[in-house]
Amino acid sequence: MWMYLGLLAALFLGLHNLCKKHAVQGNEVFPVLLGTVSSGFLFVAVFYGLSIFYPDYALEHGYNFQKISWQTHGFIFIKSAIMASSWILAYQALKHLPITIVTPIRSAGPFFTFIGAILIYQEKPSPLQWIGFFLIIFSVMLYSKIGKKEGINFKRNKWIFAIIGATFLGASSGLYDKFLIQNLSLNPQTLQFWFCLYTILILLVILTITWFPYAEKRKAFKFRWSIIAVGILLQAADYFYFKALQDPDALIMLLSAIKRSQILIAVVVGGLVFKEQNKRKKLVPLAGIMIGVFLILYSN
Known part of the structure; x- marks a missing residue:
């Protein structure tokens, strides 16, 4: 069951990435990020309100929030601090790079999660899972060669390093999620509510220094419907992901790989929507990543 929940999380993450690319175009990253996190928080806060004013109804429908x-x-x-840092780097990179380059690099997240799962949680991959893992990494490397044809030098472009840093921090957060869900026995809605609240507070501090004092930056900001959509879609993805992690049999390395199937939406649909270059050539490493994910998922 946890694998199907992981696939649902991947679906919402793919749609979330498309909306995120739309939201950051021509916009300052920090206010967009604050808007997306705030909209997601308000979405979860509705259920939090239900648990306070209608506790019996909320408990019956699984909306209980823990003390x-x-x-x-x-x-x-x-x-919250880890993910705020990851999102800041990822949003900056997404603003300056094609989505068909950013998303596949993010797909290298299983590399860090895979290693962490082995060292921290003693999860043991099979030989086929190792093959799938390295196939994913090799396919991501192919994207770097395609990226150079779009004027993106992977060794000199600072936004490439930003998205790599965001990927590492995101993978670290994924490993940390297993500790929060299984060791601390947090349920998804409780974790989502407080995580969003603390992330908003962190972003408000940053914006107080970098954005609020500057009238020109505030006037240049363009609110888009996709800002709200990003927050809601991310909360939906996180809910199914955290629900999957509640299963004691769930392997974080496999869940991380399953989530990478979101790139099918981002590369194929995103490439058509944003009319980015070399879409056909990007399908080759995309196929490699999907095969790698398949080997990891079905090797057992």
Whole structure:
């Protein structure tokens, strides 16, 4: 069951990435990020309100929010700091790079998650899973050669390093999620509510320094419907992902790989919507990534 939940998370993440590309075009990254996180928070807050005013109804429909200790709040704040850093780097890179380059690099996330899962959680991959893992990494490397044809030098472009950093931090957060869900026994909605709240507070501090004091930047900001869509779609994806992690049999390395299937939406649909270059050539490494994901998923 947890694998199907992972696929649902991948579906919403793919749609989320398309909306995110639309939201950041011509916009400052920080206010867009604050808008997306805030819209996601308001979405979850509706259910939080239900749990307060209609506790019996909320409990019956699975909207119960846990009371947690200050120590647990601290653990959630750490996740917020990690993901805020990852999103800031990812949004900046997405603003300056084609989505068909950014998304496949993000697909290298299983590399870091795979290693972490082995070292921290002692998850043991099979030989086929190792083959699938390296096939994904090799396919991502092929994208770098295609990227050079679009004027993107992977060794000198700072936005490439930004998206690599975002990928590493995102993978670290994924490993941390397993600790929060399984070791601290947090349910998805509780984690989502407090995670979003703390992330908003972090972003407000950043915006107070970099954006709010500057009238020109505020006037240049363009609100788009996709900002709201990004937040809601991300919360939907996180909910199914956290639900999958609640299963004690769930392997974080496999869930991370399953989530990479979102690139099918981002590369194929995104390439058509945003009319980016070399779409056909990008299908070759895309196929390699999908085969790698397939080997990881079905090797058992």
